[in-house]
Amino acid sequence: MKFSIYRYDPDADRKPYMKEYDIALQESDQMLLDALVRIKELDDTLSIRKSCREGICGSDAMNINGKNGLACITKLSDLKEPVVLRPLPGLPVIRDLVVDMTQFFEHYNSVMPYLINNDPPPETERLQSPADRKKLDGLYECILCAACTTACPSFWWNPDKFVGPAGLLQAYRFMVDSRDQAEAERLQNLEDPYRLYRCHNIMNCVDVCPKKLNPQAAIAAIKELKIVRAREKKTAAKQKKPIPLHPVKDKPDA
Amino acid sequence: MRWWLVQRISAAVMAGYILLLLARLAILQPKGYAAWQVFWQPVWWRMLTLVCFLGLVVHAWLGIRDVFRDYVFNPAWREWIQTAAELLLLFYLCWACYILWP
Amino acid sequence: MKVGRRRFWYNKPMIRRPKNLNLLTIRFPLNAVVSIQHRISGMFLFLLLPCMLWGLQASLAGEVQFQTTLGVTRHWSFKLFLVWAAWGFFHHFYAGVRHLVQDVRGTGGLHTARISSRLVLALVAVSVAVFAWSLW
Known part of the structure; x- marks a missing residue:
């Protein structure tokens, strides 16, 4: 499945950029968060916030294909490819998908x-x-x-x-x-x-x-x-x- | 809060006036200059128009004040363009009075 | 903390951290579109105020001026302009009525708000079409 993710490392990058990923998912990967964890296995420089993985803690809110939502309760099957992931709009970005709240x-x-x-x-x-x-x-x-x-x-x-x-x-x-x-x-x-x-x-x-x-x-x-x-x-x-x-x-x- | 309410009330006033205007246009159907003048002759109609225009000025004032508050972040700049807009609206109000009672 | 230089349109020094605020990447629902168009049409009507007053003044100034004003409105480019102005008026009017009803009776949830947004857009389209038809 194809992903396009907003990347920014304040120590290395002058400007944020979009990075493309094409990963093979397993059958157990149902939610967007599962896919993100899979991506992080391949590229461990990607920063995300996550905790409860069931829509209770509110940590993994992000802009998914232009609409804000929680990655853990967003079904992968509902998303159009490539899935564009950006940090929450309007808040300063600390790194990648992590914003300063x-x-x-x-x-x-x-x-x-x-x-x-x-x-x-x-x-x-x-x-x-x-x-x-x-x-x-x-x-x-x-x-x-x-x-x-x-x-x-x-x-x-x-x-x-x-x-x-x-x-x-x-x-x-x-x-x-x-x-x-x-x-x-x-x-x-x-x-x-x-x-x-x-x-x-x-x-x-x-x-x-x-x-x-x-x-x-x-x-x-x-x-x-x-x-x-x-x-x-x-x-x-x-x-x-x-x-x-x-x-x-x-x-x-x- | 008061101004928030005033903006809605002025909107309702204008909406009422517009419906009345359309009704009057439909009934009298002014064709030609003479009929158009008769249309604007009655004092009560001019008064109503002035009330509506007063509502419009207030509504526009609050509306653009909201817009400036949303998009102009420097307080000094905002004060300036807001004052300019207020003066402009005041001028329009005088102009409208002049048109209605030349 | 890295602090950027002061910008003329912002009264505080900016912390130099990027924000994800590219409006082209954000999907706007119908309600938001109707709402921003309400604002745009409102600004547009504000700019039209002098034209409106001038038109009224000219049409009441005398027989000759009245005919001139009518003559101007018969030109096709001015008719196009009038249709555009009518869009501004009708959108601001219908969306404004929607906002008023929402303030008095509540929005009644997302579903109702979407329906009323569609209704506003449909009414605007019909009204502008009727207006344009009556012009030509």
Whole structure:
């Protein structure tokens, strides 16, 4: 099977180049990652990231025939030859198919991806009703592979300012969590022309997500939530009621 | 957030105006200069046109501001061309007023 | 860390590491195409604003100017230009309505978004065709 792979070694190469490979596959080689491992047996200078080989760790995200995806869950039989493999677009290349994800994780960190709850912890877990738990479906499954963020043109042009679909999906995941008390701060955190509003509903993120999640819907939900909360503030100000510091959320079932 | 909303509202205003314009064109079918002048005669129609143009100016302003924010990375440059675009739009607005009330 | 020289269009010194960002190697789905065309047509309409205002002014200035304006629109090259302008308008209009509906009702997932993208492109094609037909 024919492959064309992006190669760059910062110590040896001045510029990245494409290298062609033609390798014989064995019957057990079903996924793209199997083929990459086979190539690495022949040419051990090729650098790739991999770990779980089953679409859970998100290490082997790359641009496969122009579309971001995970090599380990991409079937070889679905790919057109020659298979063109490039690193994730828009992130600095460390070597070959390995990119520097620092910026990606900085954005992830900036949305406070952890539960903020100042109540004293109960003796058991903080309980959640099944309905509240259901709100997290489609959000918590993200594996942070960066396929969506690096497929987003808005991120390509403003990688230092736009949080990107993966980070915003996580921002929303904690906004809707019934146990979280920092919704207002989280919304305020995205009040900036770049961090949230560079999203123009292009939907490349939804197109590439290997976990079939919908970051665009989460971003739209954040935008809507901002409007809803601003309206509530306005009506509260009109009625001269004190504004609740934390929005009232459904109490968990006893 | 406010401007994000304003852009959508101005879009809706313009869409409404365009539908109204098409309807009026279809009903009155102005042929020739005299009919064309009559078409633009009513004060309410000129007011509506001005409202639509105001929406257009705001929409265009926010639209190109978004474009500049996406593709122009140097803040000083961005400020300059943004100001230039704003002045241009302001000029268009004055021009439109002049056309409607010569 | 190797640091490159400051570029005039970028306010930070660039770290000299390549990025894979050759747009020709990236496959763009239909939704992305409709979205970028919305932006392109928007910029195009912005540039057309003075022409539009000038046309309106000339057509209302008097009998003679009105006939001249009509006369100009009868030339084939100007008709071609008008068709192009109509593409810009119709695309921006339909794709804009799609965006508005998406903002109000949600995109409804990838499948729905693809269908609406196709719908937008079809409507644009039909509208431009009808416009061109009525011109000639």
